[in-house]
Amino acid sequence: MIKFIQCVRRKPGLSKQEFREHWAGYSEKVKAIAEASNGKRCVLSTALVVDQNMDIMQSRGTKAPYDGMAEIWWERGGDVVAFLGSESDQPLLEDLRRGQEAFMDLPNCTFFFASEDA
Numbered sequence: 001m002i003k004f005i006q007c008v009r010r011k012p013g014l015s016k017q018e019f020r021e022h023w024a025g026y027s028e029k030v031k032a033i034a035e036a037s038n039g040k041r042c043v044l045s046t047a048l049v050v051d052q053n054m055d056i057m058q059s060r061g062t063k064a065p066y067d068g069m070a071e072i073w074w075e076r077g078g079d080v081v082a083f084l085g086s087e088s089d090q091p092l093l094e095d096l097r098r099g100q101e102a103f104m105d106l107p108n109c110t111f112f113f114a115s116e117d118a
């Protein structure tokens with residue numbers, strides 16, 4: 001299984017509520033890419049605002065949780081490669097990028113491909 005994972009932080013000055021409003025629209029863009037690329041699973045999550053997150057951060061010395069995470073899963077890497085190389089799918093990717101620029105603190109986000117090991 002191949003996964004594309006986005007760990008997202010909101011732009012400075014953007015409230016958590018404003019982030020969630022942008023995230024709702026962005027989720028549709030991510031789901032459209034998952035569908036167009038033969039993705040087998042698409043999961044979008046937002047961090048809970050709970051004391052336990054602060055407790056973990058303080059006790060372990062970690063950074064604050066990401067505001068959101070998006071994952072698309074594929075059975076075959078070839079599906080990802082074909083999608084990324086397709087001219088007809090470039091408008092979907094450009095739309096996604098514009099969405100990211102609108103509300104994400106991109107230098108403090110992390111996007112990466114991963115494989116499921118077990």
